[in-house]
Amino acid sequence: MIEFERVSKRFGDFLAVDELSLRLADGEFTVLIGRSGSGKSTTLKMINRLVPHDSGRILFAGKEINHFREEDLRRRMGYAIQSIGLFPHRTVAQNIATVPALLKWPKARIAGRVDELLHLLGLDPAAFASRYPHQLSGGQQQRVGVARALAADPEVLLMDEPFGALDPVTRSALQAEIARIHQVSGKAIVLVTHDIDEALLLADRIVMLDRGRVVQDGTPRQILLEPASDAVTRFVGRTEVGLKLLGLDQVHSRMRAATAGPAPGVSRTATLREALSLLIANHAEQLPVVDEHGQTVGSIHVADLLDVAA
Numbered sequence: 001m002i003e004f005e006r007v008s009k010r011f012g013d014f015l016a017v018d019e020l021s022l023r024l025a026d027g028e029f030t031v032l033i034g035r036s037g038s039g040k041s042t043t044l045k046m047i048n049r050l051v052p053h054d055s056g057r058i059l060f061a062g063k064e065i066n067h068f069r070e071e072d073l074r075r076r077m078g079y080a081i082q083s084i085g086l087f088p089h090r091t092v093a094q095n096i097a098t099v100p101a102l103l104k105w106p107k108a109r110i111a112g113r114v115d116e117l118l119h120l121l122g123l124d125p126a127a128f129a130s131r132y133p134h135q136l137s138g139g140q141q142q143r144v145g146v147a148r149a150l151a152a153d154p155e156v157l158l159m160d161e162p163f164g165a166l167d168p169v170t171r172s173a174l175q176a177e178i179a180r181i182h183q184v185s186g187k188a189i190v191l192v193t194h195d196i197d198e199a200l201l202l203a204d205r206i207v208m209l210d211r212g213r214v215v216q217d218g219t220p221r222q223i224l225l226e227p228a229s230d231a232v233t234r235f236v237g238r239t240e241v242g243l244k245l246l247g248l249d250q251v252h253s254r255m256r257a258a259t260a261g262p263a264p265g266v267s268r269t270a271t272l273r274e275a276l277s278l279l280i281a282n283h284a285e286q287l288p289v290v291d292e293h294g295q296t297v298g299s300i301h302v303a304d305l306l307d308v309a310a
């Protein structure tokens with residue numbers, strides 16, 4: 001769907017992106033990660049031509065991006081950024097409606113879409129649609145930013161540190177929201193972050209950059225278990241690899257059929273890492289596993305988790 005062929009970008013003498021080749025598949029959740037200044041944002045912004053590339057080719061749907069009309073490209077690619085960039089003198093609804101209005105959608109269709117997106121992002125339209133950005137918390141503004149990026153139903157969602165500067169609880173809620181949107185929409189998402197835990201949580205595929213080059217390109221599991229260099233190992237963190245591995249799988253993957261005692265149930269869709277926290281907090285060797293109706297469906301055991309983390 002998006003392909004980089006030996007793409008480079010210079011700012012003056014500085015080579016920010018160095019002969020980058022990369023192929024991003026349809027429907028894939030790709031996370032670009034790396035240290036500050038490694039070229040992540042530049043790479044992302046070259047996809048929608050916010051930053052023009054100097055050499056090489058970037059293909060979208062098989063066609064060099066320079067051959068698209070700029071407005072077509074922007075319509076087909078939603079873009080959400082950390083600093084949000086909401087228009088201060090336009091309401092939440094007007095902000096979300098930006099691209100549909102440019103596309104001259106009928107008013108009723110726009111209103112329906114705004115409503116749908118506010119619901120999707122957990123904002124009650126009655127309470128939020130007519131507010132102005134300054135009347136929202138930072139987390140609510142970020143949600144509106146994501147809703148705006150999704151408004152015209154783009155084929156690709158480009159996100160540059162969209163959850164930066166949020167408190168951990170809001171951040172975690174928005175991450176879950178994006179994971180859900182990805183699951184239900186099947187859209188390709190490219191997200192830039194420097195947070196390895198965020199990358200491990202969300203990505204189908206992690207592309208780690210350093211000095212404008214790819215240092216590793218793989219699944220979260222590959223990044224954890226087969227780091228391509230010491231630099232990757234340092235970035236992932238030498239410690240806690242076991243715990244991070246536990247964060248990649250859900251409880252049902254390690255559940256035993258036999259049910260266990262009355263202690264608090266662990267959701268079958270919780271991560272193994274969350275299960276371990278609960279086991280430790282309850283001083284329990286095993287806990288019951290419950291489904292979405294609260295029915296006990298099996299048990300999870302400390303010993304089985306230690307196997308995964310070893």
Ligand SMILES: Nc1ncnc2c1ncn2[C@@H]1O[C@H](COP(=O)(O)OP(=O)(O)OP(=O)(O)O)[C@@H](O)[C@H]1O
Nearest residue numbers: 011014016034035036037038039040041042043194
């Ligand atoms: N418009 C610009 N003019 C000059 N240099 C730039 C410009 N944009 C980016 N750079 C430089 O290019 C390099 C890569 O920047 P980029 O924003 O892509 O990094 P990043 O990996 O996203 O970093 P961060 O995590 O800090 O946002 C940096 O050294 C940066 O200073």
